[in-house]
Amino acid sequence: MNLTIKRFADEADVGVETVRFYQRKGLLEVPEKENPAGGIRRYGEGDVRRLRFIRKAQRAGFTLEEIKTLIELDANYDHERAHAFATARLRALDAQISELEKARASLRYLAEQCKHQTSGPCPIIAAFEA
Amino acid sequence: MNLTIKRFADEADVGVETVRFYQRKGLLEVPEKENPAGGIRRYGEGDVRRLRFIRKAQRAGFTLEEIKTLIELDANYDHERAHAFATARLRALDAQISELEKARASLRYLAEQCKHQTSGPCPIIAAFEA
């Protein structure tokens, strides 16, 4: 594990530019160059874990700004705030999931309607009412 | 129901600017002005239904572009495509929901960890591994 930026990015299925973008945002650290005064930066296991965490947290609905906060809380062992933060996001996540489940019900209903009716209206807009 | 744009926007809890934005995007129609050659546009029940649909579909994870397509399918009674579209989105929605459920499990675990440990690490990043 002493990866070039390209191989590092590949570890989490992101592009090199995305890694640099996260670095600029302060989500990833910029490792020192090995030979000072010019050279190439290398990435290790910790970096890979962090990058993968960013992607997972993102899929969990956190913004990059929030993820930055999470990383800081993690680094600082800040239990109080981490707990509050997790709980808040948990609530939001519950709301979001139930929103999506409602939408899923609407879509299922819609798909059924459209499948069995070959003529007449296929009420997309109406399917979402209620 | 013969609303001014402000009252119309209020019906779906959006701003006037947002209504105009949706009109520019082709998601909402721009009603005729009553007295031709200058005046004010009025919005009716159909417009309100449409606007509410847009917000609901958005919460369901559709982009405005997709919502535009849905509205067109609805208008055209296009069963085939509407069914395909609904089915595709249904699959995406299932994936999204299960992603969020995974995240929820991680967050629950994290919240528990942070709650019961008053010292030592509160492993935010670790909570998302697995």
Place this chain on the structure above:
DNA sequence: ATGGGGTCCGTACTATAGTACGGAGTCAAG
């Protein structure tokens, strides 16, 4: 009939999350 709030429309600006580009420098294999 006039004043103030609402409307119209175009243009510009914002935030989020990247993606692309260009030139200079670096590294490793042949």
Place this chain on the structure above:
DNA sequence: CTTGACTCCGTACTATAGTACGGACCCCAT
């Protein structure tokens, strides 16, 4: 010891979904 792929860094550009602004016009109540 060169060549070609990769790296570095800054700047610019993209898409999505709005939000704000400014001048002209409109309408209703006093």
